[in-house]
Amino acid sequence: MLQRPRGTRDFLPEEMERRRCIEATMRKVGRGWGYREVCTPVFEDLELFTLRSGEGIIQEMYTFEDKGGRKQALRPEVTAPVLRLFVNEGRTIPKPIRWYYFCDCFRYERPQKGRYREFWQFGVELIGADSPHAEAETIMVADAALRACGVSFEMKVGHLAPMKHLLSGLELVFQRIVMGYLDKKDFDGLAAYLASIHREDLYDSLMGLIACRNVEDLFSLIDNLPERKRLEKVFALLDQAEVPHTCNFGIARGLDYYTGMVFEGFADNLGAENQIVGGGTYRLAHLFGGEDVGSCGFAIGFDRVMVSLGEMPVPRLVSAGVASTEESRNYAMRVARGFRASGIPTTVDLMERGLGAQLAHLAKEADFALIIGRREQEKGVVTLKNLHTGEQKELPVPAAIDEVKRFGDR
RNA sequence: GCCAGGGUGGGGUAGUUGGACAUCCUAGGGGACUGUGGAUCCCUCGACCCGGGUUCGAAUCCCGGCCCUGGCCCCA
Incomplete structure (x- = not known):
C-alpha cells in the first residue's frame, strides 16, 4: 500500500478544525497589530535560500531542477521569499511595511517530535524599521500571538551588540566559531577553541556576558557599548508593555544577517524540539539586490504550538x-x-435509508435532526429534534432556524 | 548521519519455548426494519511492514531495508 512521504502528516477533520482555530487566532493577532497577509510561491530559485543561509543548507532542502533546467527549491522558510517580494514589488510602499504570512515549509531532516518535513510557520516581517520601538513591537506581537493561543512558554531576549563588542578584536570567521560554541552552550569546547587561538582572556568576559540576566548586569560588565541607549530602550519598552521575558546575551541565532535584537521562545511542555518562535532584527534586502533596509521579524513553529497545546476542544459549528x-x-x-x-x-440523506436509520446516522454527526414527512409537509412545518437531549417539537421553519441558532456553536 | 524502542484488518488488541482455518472489541459495507432505530438481529469486507535466509513448517528465529516513536547532530 502507498504510504504518505516520510515526515509528512495527514489531518482528519477534527484536527484540521483545531489547527484552523489556532491559525485564525494567530492571524487575528497579526492583523490586530496592523500586519496584513502576504503569500509567496511554495518554490523559489534555489539561489534565494543559499544567498541567505549559505550553500550548506542545500542538503537539508527539497531541491529539484525544473524542465527548463532551473535549480529550484521548496521554501525551507519564508523570510527570504518575503524579502525577495519586498525587493521586487515593495519599494514604493510606505515604510514601515507590516506583513504577516502563514505558510507551509519543507526541510529534508530526520523527523522527530515537533519536527516534520512539511511544517507550517506563522511569521511577521516589519520591513523598513529597526528602531527600538520596532524591535520591541516585534517581540510584543510574537508574545501576543502565542499568548492568545494559550501556549505556555518562556521568551528569551538578547542583543548581538554586546557579544560582537567583546569579539571585536577577532576576525569575522573566528567570531562566528566562538558564537557557535556559545549558541550550543559548549563551554568546554569554547575554552579549548579560545586557547587554540591564544585568546583565553576572552573566556571570562564571555561567560560573564551570558550570565547577565538584566541590562544592569550587562552594563556593569561593558560600560562603553555604543548601542547602550537603544538596547536599554528595547528592554524598557518590553517592561512597560508587561511582556514577560528574560535577558540572554548568549543568543547568537547562528546567522550573519542578524544585526541587533534577537529573541527565542521555548514551550514549557515540549521535549528536545521546544523552540516555538525565533526572530530578531536583520538586514537581508540588499542581498537580493534591494536597498539596504533594516527590518525585524519572527517565525512561530505552528506545529510545535499544536503539539504543545495538545488535544484542546474547539468551538464547532x-x-x-x-x-x-x-x-x-x-x-x-x-x-x-x-x-x-x-x-x-x-x-440530507444520500443512502435512501428509512427514517429511523437516517436518525441513527444523524445522531452520530449532527446536533439537530429535521424530521420531515407528510405531516410536516402538509402543515408547512418541521419537527426539530435536539439530538443531544432527545427533545423535539414541531415548528415553522424560521422558528426552527432560530432555535438551532440559539443553541449556539460549541 | 548516529543511538534506543517499536511495526498483527481502518482504529485498538490476543497470540511469539516455531505447528492446523490468526483472537476479541470497535469502526466500515449489505440486509431485515419503513414516523424516532445512537437500538436489535442476520450477513459481509478486512491484517501478521517489505525482501532475503534457517526449517518439513515462520506472525514468532536470523540478516538487510522501509516506516513509526523518542533522543543526539543539525536547526535558516
Whole structure:
C-alpha cells in the first residue's frame, strides 16, 4: 500500500478544525497589530535560500531542477521569499511595511517530535524599521500571538551588540566559531577553541556576558557599548508593555544577517524540539539586490504550538441534518436550503435509508435532526429534534432556524 | 548521519519455548426494519511492514531495508 512521504502528516477533520482555530487566532493577532497577509510561491530559485543561509543548507532542502533546467527549491522558510517580494514589488510602499504570512515549509531532516518535513510557520516581517520601538513591537506581537493561543512558554531576549563588542578584536570567521560554541552552550569546547587561538582572556568576559540576566548586569560588565541607549530602550519598552521575558546575551541565532535584537521562545511542555518562535532584527534586502533596509521579524513553529497545546476542544459549528420520508423529499430539500442560507451546515440523506436509520446516522454527526414527512409537509412545518437531549417539537421553519441558532456553536 | 524502542484488518488488541482455518472489541459495507432505530438481529469486507535466509513448517528465529516513536547532530 502507498504510504504518505516520510515526515509528512495527514489531518482528519477534527484536527484540521483545531489547527484552523489556532491559525485564525494567530492571524487575528497579526492583523490586530496592523500586519496584513502576504503569500509567496511554495518554490523559489534555489539561489534565494543559499544567498541567505549559505550553500550548506542545500542538503537539508527539497531541491529539484525544473524542465527548463532551473535549480529550484521548496521554501525551507519564508523570510527570504518575503524579502525577495519586498525587493521586487515593495519599494514604493510606505515604510514601515507590516506583513504577516502563514505558510507551509519543507526541510529534508530526520523527523522527530515537533519536527516534520512539511511544517507550517506563522511569521511577521516589519520591513523598513529597526528602531527600538520596532524591535520591541516585534517581540510584543510574537508574545501576543502565542499568548492568545494559550501556549505556555518562556521568551528569551538578547542583543548581538554586546557579544560582537567583546569579539571585536577577532576576525569575522573566528567570531562566528566562538558564537557557535556559545549558541550550543559548549563551554568546554569554547575554552579549548579560545586557547587554540591564544585568546583565553576572552573566556571570562564571555561567560560573564551570558550570565547577565538584566541590562544592569550587562552594563556593569561593558560600560562603553555604543548601542547602550537603544538596547536599554528595547528592554524598557518590553517592561512597560508587561511582556514577560528574560535577558540572554548568549543568543547568537547562528546567522550573519542578524544585526541587533534577537529573541527565542521555548514551550514549557515540549521535549528536545521546544523552540516555538525565533526572530530578531536583520538586514537581508540588499542581498537580493534591494536597498539596504533594516527590518525585524519572527517565525512561530505552528506545529510545535499544536503539539504543545495538545488535544484542546474547539468551538464547532452547530449542525443539522434532514431525516425525511421519500415522498416529502422535495419539501425537505427546500427546508435544508433555508437552513443553509442561514449559515447552518445541513445534510440530507444520500443512502435512501428509512427514517429511523437516517436518525441513527444523524445522531452520530449532527446536533439537530429535521424530521420531515407528510405531516410536516402538509402543515408547512418541521419537527426539530435536539439530538443531544432527545427533545423535539414541531415548528415553522424560521422558528426552527432560530432555535438551532440559539443553541449556539460549541 | 548516529543511538534506543517499536511495526498483527481502518482504529485498538490476543497470540511469539516455531505447528492446523490468526483472537476479541470497535469502526466500515449489505440486509431485515419503513414516523424516532445512537437500538436489535442476520450477513459481509478486512491484517501478521517489505525482501532475503534457517526449517518439513515462520506472525514468532536470523540478516538487510522501509516506516513509526523518542533522543543526539543539525536547526535558516
